[in-house]
Amino acid sequence: MTEKAAAEGRGRSFPFVRIAGQDEMKLALLLNVVDPSIGGVLITGQKGTAKSTTVRALEEILPERTVSKGCQFGCDVSNPENMCEICRAKLEAGTIEPVSKSMRVIELPLNATEDRVSGTLDVEYMLTHGEKKFEGGVLAQANGNILYVDEVNLLDDHVVDLLLDSAAMGRNYVEREGVSFTHPSRFILIGTMNPEEGSLRPQLLDRFGMAIEVGGMMDRKVRAQIVKERLRFDSDPVSYLESCREETEALRQRIANARTILGSVECPDHIVDLVVDISIEYGIEGHRADLAMMRAAIAYAALNGKTKVTKQDVEDTASLVLRHRLQKNIFEGSNFDNSTLIQCIFNHLE
Template identity: 60%
Template sequence: MSERNLLFPFTRIVGQEEMKRALMLNIVDPGVGGVLIRGEKGTAKSTTVRSLVQILPEVPSSKGCRYHCNVSDLRNLCEECKQRLSEGGLDSEMRQMEVVELPLNATEDRVSGSLDIEHILSTGERSYEGGVLAQANGNLLYVDEVNLLDDHIVDLLLDSAAMGRNYVEREGISFSHPARFILVGTMNPEEGNLRPQLLDRFGLAVDIVGNNDPDVRMEVIRRRLAFDSDPEGYTESCAEDTEMLRRTISDARGAVKAVDISDDVIHSVARISIRFGIEGHRADLAMVRAARANAALEGRDRVETSDLEKTAGLVLRHRLKSGQFEAAVFRQEDLLRCLRGY
């Protein structure tokens, strides 16, 4: 049985539609900026993220590259691929995107990689041992319990995700490689929160809770028992749905940059940010990208107001300013009133 068949199928996860939508939007357009999933234990956070490997698309990759550089993005190649390109060209192959998981106790060297200073000084050749960020390039990087990581490690991840490159410097010697990945973090707020400065760096955020509908909870139990009794058979029973969703996401990735965004939509985004008191422009850009990705995912070539209705809350929720005595709460009805001009 393949490793993928040991994972509960993404298409059979009950409910949690916002979480699934946020993850798919980032796969369609990694520029959305990643997603932070906050919720109590036992709400399928880790199960859902790990199952994404079943629906991640294939991407063009430089054959033999240890950073699996994307040959369709020549501006962001590693030094080895740039040299091969200048010497006659790159051989490409299609590869499946992966979910790379960061260990909770990872050190800075384990994350960013390390330089062998002794080898460099004795031979004059740079020797770099890749870390998690090297593995994550072109993939999805999953950090469970992100709120329990040291702040400087979270900073390192977010900086690399924003710049698309990982920089390593030791004893005055520096090295860099592409590090373009989709960052997904999960956390239980009961175990502590991220600093506001770090929260703002995630493009989207989802707050999830367990479902209190007995029928829904029964369905969760039924599906889990069916999977546990025959993982391979259960996965095979929904293989057609899984492949259909994977193709939908792949098609949306190819079409997203051509989706039209009118000035009216951009004006609505600006008005929303002002109405909700959002500082800076990071949220505005994330809102536009998320709405465009949603339109592509739904097979449309133009962003509509409905796309903002479905995605703006994911961008705003973790950026709202709290009052002196109470936490800020996002209300969908406030968003709808803003979109309708009152």
């Protein structure tokens, strides 16, 4: 391996398509990329179970989106309802320029201060020009992208409040330190946590559309395979990535297609009824679970290139949405039992 190759490979993520096992986590992530309105994923598990690796690997397969050129918030040109003031003015004047940009994974470090999360006064500009200017923070970068919070359970409560606020409104409202500003901030929230280090606030838990638990790989053969693959990647990332370029490109294409057909996937009434039945059987309050379950099934159908949702789609995705909403007792983990789900699906007539 040459020095140059090593330098090029540095900072690259392990390819998504070569991550062994963890099918549930991969599926949950893909469905959210296909339909961001599902509401994000919470990944729970011990250290070293490829949580972060998988999330970072998403970057390679994320689709393109059309944004307004030069906008620090990456306003989506097709959605005039949720734009920053500058882009809206441009849109009205007809000077908005669409450019294609790849979706990204934006990381929120745990020690991020409030001003860096929500954005703040551009101090340098203020001092040199005597005028106010807003400088966007993490929530600005996250618009239209994936916001990844490692160890989300350790995040300070007041930062969590900011995330919740933006997630609920789809916009970030800044009213502090002399700045009054608002910009779109619609993102896919992906959090990972190790439950031993503290639990998650119930309100934040409910905001996640999906939650999955990843366990360690207990199959010796698979473990050996993982170690070997990783070593191969580390020794020469560039050629390793090259070796699976076709697969990566195929997956990327599959996601892009799914996003295109998503709006036209047909969802028969009896499927909607099924979703409601499942929710009610599990005793879930509120409509968030219903909506997330429905959207997940639709996204799953789209990902498989289908144009009509079936019972099978609901069956394959429902557990992703339900698990974290069934935790009644704080002292126990999730007590998700899929027999109710199977029963509902079995009873359901097409």
